[in-house]
Amino acid sequence: MKMIPVLICALLSLTVAESDLDKLYPELEHSRTIYVTENGPQLSVAAEQMKVVSRRGGNATLPCKIRMDQSMTPSRKMRIKWTKMTSDYLKEVDVFVAMDYHKRSYGSFHGRVHLQSSSPMDASLVITEITLEDYGRYKCEVIDGLEDGTVVVSLDLEGVVFPYYPRLGRYNLNFYDAERACRDQDAVVASFDQLYDAWRGKLDWCNAGWLSDGSVQYPITNPREPCGGKNIAPGVRNYGLRDKDKNHYDVFCFTSHYKGRFYYLIHPSKLTYDEAVQACQKDGAQIAKVGQMYAAWKLLGFDRCDAGWLADGSVRYPISNPRRRCSPTEAAVRFSGFPDKKHKLYGVYCFKGQH
Structure with a gap:
């Protein structure tokens, strides 16, 4: 594959020969050059399945396969990094990083994650002793020199969503109280996807509750006046994001x-x-x-x-x-x-x- 240098800050035709560029701009001999390939990126990553289902206490393998142009071979400096995406999608939590013989796991994942490494092109992540908090979306990123690729895989858990309020009564929990309440009941605050799946499974509950993204929602399969109106279609009613300190609701918990x-x-x-x-x-x-x-x-x-x-x-x-x-x-x-x-x-x- 022919690679042609494109000089920064100048728009040049890809048909110009390298020797002509040297003659035209001898003063840029030592300037930085970005290489643009005519046939797209030489490295990419892919997953044969975008969602993996497991259970608390079990194991899971999140797929991530590296694909390279035939002209490339993996370098010793190739970096494989797995991160967990948070509910606001702006922050990521480090899970695992590997480069050559150097490997490191982070936080609650320490000692529970490793690469499957069935081949030099296999960057799949194995998670053992899965916890309720492991549920979510994970990003696999592979970097080799100027080439990089990413793919996102979801880890789902078999389990059940249940509405909850404490002895104090309904609508007494701010978001942080809700987190503690679920944890005290061997559960975590449910995600929207988990509540949506429960609604599809016929969960009908008229009290609004916190979800893990800080929103407040409730699932209705039998529309009626006290629950948003009887002439509104069934669905998950959404109050939107609420103040995690000042607002008080029930909570939807998830356990496995x-x-x-x-x-x-x-x-x-x-x-x-x-x-x-x-x-x-x-x-x-x-x-x-x-x-x-x-x-x-x-x-x-x-x-x-x-x-x-x-x-x-x-x-x-x-x-x-x-x-x-x-x-x-x-x-x-x-x-x-x-x-x-x-x-x-x-x-x-x-x-x-x-x-």
Whole structure:
């Protein structure tokens, strides 16, 4: 492939011979030259799939293959860099960088990421022990001299979105409170894409909640007057971006598979909240969290018609098989509110983690 120098600050025809340029501009002999190739870039990167689906605790390989012109060979200074794109798309978080024998992983990815390196042209990233926070979009960038290429791959997680508000009641969480509330329930604040997928799966919820990008939205499958109007098409209603400190709403949380066992504790009597906590501890477990119940219900088909205490002081029960007296019309996690913790009216759901 013929490469022709184009001088900076001068528009010259690509048909001018190099020797003619030397004669015309001898004083620019040592000036910087940019090489423009007649047939486009010599290096590019591509991914055979733009979305990879995994689960919490699992592994995933984000594809990134290097393509080079036959006239090029990879140099020892070729740099491969993976970054994670944030929800505002303006900031990127460093994940992994490799150049020759030098390799480095960053932050929460340290020790959990490496290149697949099935060939010199394979820049695919392997992520192990996936966390809920790993969900998102990743950019693979390859730089070799003046040549570079990028591709973006999404990592999706199998999981479930659930609306949440604490004992304080509805519309009591600013964005940072919402983040803590989800984290306390073994979850993270859901993204718009996760909420949209849940809406497509028939999630219908009339209370507005925070999403991970700082927007406030809610999913409606059955349009009605109190929820934006009954004459408006079904969809995800959007309040737009809100002040993360001053504005207060509920939150939509997202959780995925867990390592451990979620179960209803068989006990001879009903329990107060404190007795429920102690009963799980005596069984070598902890009182279960809301996110663990949703994950067991949605991902494992857990079904139990007994109302039980959970860690946040709420009482719920998961129904996968609708039947009379147990959520007769739909599969759902039924919510009995936040009762007085001293009432001996309920059982308890426990969770034993695996380490």
